[in-house]
Structure formats: C-alpha cells, structure tokens
Amino acid sequence: MISYQEKLIALWTVFLLGTLFHTQLGLMPLFHGQDIAIADGHNSVNIAYILWGMLGFFILPMLAIVVMVFNDSKRYRIMHLNLTIFYTVLNFLHFVLDLKIIPIVWYQITLMIVLLLIGLLLNVVSLQWLRADSQYKKIA
Structure with missing residues (x-):
C-alpha cells in the first residue's frame, strides 16, 4: 500500500514539473529577446524580483518534500495542509490573471487548469x- 507521504511526494513532483513547464513557456521567449504577452503591471517590475519569487515558489514544495520524508508529526501535517491550501489559492489567482492577459494563451490556461487540479488533489x-x-504510533 502506498503511504500518504509517497502520494504527496509524487503529487508535489508532478506539480513542480508542471510549474517548471509553465515557467519555461513564458520565460524562454523573454530570454531570447522576444515579446511575450505580459500585463502592463509586469513591465515595470524588475525581472530579478520575478525570478526570486519563482525561486521561492519552487523552494517551499521542495522543502515540504524533504521534511515529509523525515517527519510524520501532527504539527507538520497541519503545516503541510496549510501550504497546499496556500498554493491552491495562488494557482487559482494565477489562473484568473492569466485569463486577463490578451491575447489569451490557451496552452498556458490548459496547463494552469491541470496544475490547479493537481493542487486540489x-x-x-x-x-x-x-x-x-x-x-x-502504529510501530510503537
């Protein structure tokens, strides 16, 4: 039988791979000097802040996976549930904001829907x- 930790590690891994793909779809053209559809508010933001934010977005699930391997405490489980809910809210907001970017990039929207569903799971x-x-407790 697969443990909850194994299921969660698999789900976080799939989520991070999808997030990486979503990020690369947006950043690759940008890094090659091509214009991408970005809302006006993003144009005034330094790209370094965006990259630091993305790094933070990646590091938290990575840390959650590592801690989950070694920690089965009730306190950590509560913190983990709160983290997954936080990411679901962020993904929903990201999805809504992606819908406001003109033109709508449907492959990005599709990926965001998949990521949102993985987040709900x-x-x-x-x-x-x-x-x-x-x-x-079962071992003792």
Whole structure:
C-alpha cells in the first residue's frame, strides 16, 4: 500500500514539473529577446524580483518534500495542509490573471487548469494524511 507521504511526494513532483513547464513557456521567449504577452503591471517590475519569487515558489514544495520524508508529526501535517491550501489559492489567482492577459494563451490556461487540479488533489491527500494515525504510533 502506498503511504500518504509517497502520494504527496509524487503529487508535489508532478506539480513542480508542471510549474517548471509553465515557467519555461513564458520565460524562454523573454530570454531570447522576444515579446511575450505580459500585463502592463509586469513591465515595470524588475525581472530579478520575478525570478526570486519563482525561486521561492519552487523552494517551499521542495522543502515540504524533504521534511515529509523525515517527519510524520501532527504539527507538520497541519503545516503541510496549510501550504497546499496556500498554493491552491495562488494557482487559482494565477489562473484568473492569466485569463486577463490578451491575447489569451490557451496552452498556458490548459496547463494552469491541470496544475490547479493537481493542487486540489494535494489538498485532499494532505487532509487524509492529517486525519490518519501517525505511522510512528502504529510501530510503537
């Protein structure tokens, strides 16, 4: 039987790969000097801040995966569930904002829908893990 941690690690990995693909779809043309559809508010923002933000967005799930391998505590499960909910909210907002960029880039929208669905599944499995008995208690 697959543990909740294994399911969550697989889901976070798929989520991060999808996020990487979404990022590359937007950044690759930008790095090659090609114009991409970016809302006017983004044009005034230094690209370094965007890249630092993306790095933070990647690091939190990476840390969640590492900690999950070594920690099965109730406190961590609660923190993890809150993290998945936070990412679901961010993904929903990102999806809504992507719909406002003209022209609408449908392959990006499709990917955001997939990422949002994976995020919802992360929420469900994380909640199940929170409600499950600790495997350390079962061993003792």
